[in-house]
Amino acid sequence: MKKFKTLLLISVIALLLINDAKAQSNLITNVLNRKTISLNGTWQYIIDPYETGFYDYRREERNANDREAYWNTDKFDNKTDRKEFGFIDKYAIKVPGDWNSQDEKFVYYEGTVWYKKSFDVDLATSNERVFLHFGAVNYKADVYLNGKKLGMHKGGFTAFNFEIPKTLLKAKDNFLVVKVDNKRSIDEIPTINTDWWNYGGITRDVNLVFVPQNFVQDYSVQLAKGSYAGKFKTIEGWIKLNTKGQENVWLEIPELKIKQELTINGDSVAFSVKSSSLQLWSSKTPKLYQVIIRTKNEKIIDKIGFRNIEIQGGKLILNGKPVFLRGISVHEEIPNDVRRAYSYKDAQHLLGQAKELNANMVRLAHYPHNEYMTRAADSLGIMVWSEIPVYWTIDFKSEEVLAKAKTQLEEMITRDRNRASIIIWSVGNETPVNKERTLFMSRLVKKVKEMDQSRIVAAALESFGIQGVQTIEDPLGEFTDIVAVNQYIGWYGGLPDNSRKVSWATKYDKPLFFSETGAEGFSGLHADSLTRFSEEFQEWYYKEQVGMFKRMPANFAGLSPWILNDFRSPRRNHPVYQEGWNNKGLFDHNGKKKKAFYVLKAYYDEMEKLYDK
Known part of the structure; x- marks a missing residue:
């Protein structure tokens, strides 16, 4: 009995920790199948090995009003202005992509490169929230829009996003600047010593992501562990919204004739559905099903396979x-x-x-x-x-x-x-x-x-x-x-x-x-x-x-x-x-x-x- 109580307590703690882990991340998933505007293409750049655009000569971080901060506009107000930096088309680089392969001067370069992209955006759908999503930037990214810092991310191989305040976004001439730093460091992941090339840059897609005020941020749709034998197989998981409240959400897998309405009280809801016709995913038969998650304001489509590994x-x-x-x-x-x-x-x-x-x-x-x-x-x-x-x-x-x-x-x-x-x-x-x-x-x-x-x-x-x-x-x-x-x-x-x-x-x-x-x-x-x-x-x-x-x-x-x-x-x-x-x-x-x-x-x-x- 004591062993049973211990196992039960461990299970309860594990479930609580799962919920905590689910709630911690602010990453928007399945960006590839959401409403987006790509910011891929040609960006301007400045190579900054001394990080002059980030620190002043006393090695103090430049403040938001510093005209010499590279995230501020590089346009001249009048001929007496002193500007010692600027983004021009002569120095252009492709995104996504590493900088090392795009110009010989970058081959072994490790340090800071500033990226700049100007873009326009249709603000007619003013009720939507807008996020700036990066597939990956190696290694540290400081992100600024129109002179304001959106945030910082470390980690060269994982996605991240920042919400853009609607008051900051303009219909014309938005000025997006990313400070990319790929220097190796003893207290980072990975550390200084590796056996691969330290490609620097904005190496994966960049997108503006448009979502409703309360949107499906994340979800899990998987075959229940152990549910691979017998006539009926169980699909289980959860759906998480970005904000708390009460809202109905529908889970659909049309090919399996599954359509379940769920009510979210808070920010997430769990579900469990059964199917008698589910075909399992394997190397020989990599079957994928269209999965639809829908709210009154949003429809997300994914392709998901169901398999059990143990x-x-x-x-x-x-x-x-x-x-x-x-x-x-x-x-x-x-x-x-x-x-x-x-x-x-x-x-x-x-x-x-x-x-x-x-x-x-x-x-x-x-x-x-x-x-x-x-x-x-x-x-x-x-x-x-x-x-x-x-x-x-x-x-x-x-x-x-x-x-x-x-x-x-x-x-x-x-x-x-x-x-x-x-x-x-x-x-x-x-x-x-x-x-x-x-x-x-x-x-x-x-x-x-x-x-x-x-x-x-x-x-x-x-x-x-x-x-x-x-x-x-x-x-x-x-x-x-x-x-x-x-x-x-x-x-x-x-x-x-x-x-x-x-x-x-x-x-x-x-x-x-x-x-x-x-x-x-x-x-x-x-x-x-x-x-x-x-x-x-x-x-x-x-x-x-x-x-x-x-x-x-x-x-x-x-x-x-x-x-x-x-x-x-x-x-x-x-x-x-x-x-x-x-x-x-x-x-x-x-x-x-x-x-x-x-x-x-x-x-x-x-x-x-x-x-x-």
């Missing part, structure tokens, strides 16, 4: 059947153009490459990718691991850094909680094993479970052994749902055939997943298999790894090798075989398949047949 007996179970994750890790980069990926076309290209490999899963490394990526994965039936950039050695003792990590988790989950493709939320990658780190990371795991109990929680751990029994006993494995580990036997230790001397075990009765493995292969360099950096060495590495995969214990649930494409990294400085590139890709800089691609694809073809029996 752990049973040390195995990963999708819709009641064991699933093997034929994965690949992916950076948000188009190597052919040496730039950050930013469009739906880019997402289709990257996921199309994954499909060529016969992958059914991608690990989005090492940060949340564009919303186009997760929506494309929904349509293509590709399962997704989505991760925040708690990477390597951040300050695990800092409550401030923990708060930043939690905010990025919240923003990631809030945007994508209705994407069926996402089966794993990850709280970080390759973090060092110590008491402070384990506490820090376990608190992130707890945060995920407070917000979403319908998915698996993971973190990419590390293994450095190259022979004998490799027992994964990282204490963080106690908190995650699967034991995911990065191993590079034969690249960062020994030779590829060392994998013949290795066997694997875990301290925890959970699925084992290789979140990374790989070796560099310089495209076009052909030699014997012992020549490191050659395509033949990379091919040998994968052959030996595949041999090891076939000897794995029964709880082996899959892998996401490192990586789909070669990508840019300042850490990689071999003057012949790297020159600022990490060449572990199965596709090279120009989209050509390397020899190792075919080794992994053959293994994935074999595993597909085995699990489709």
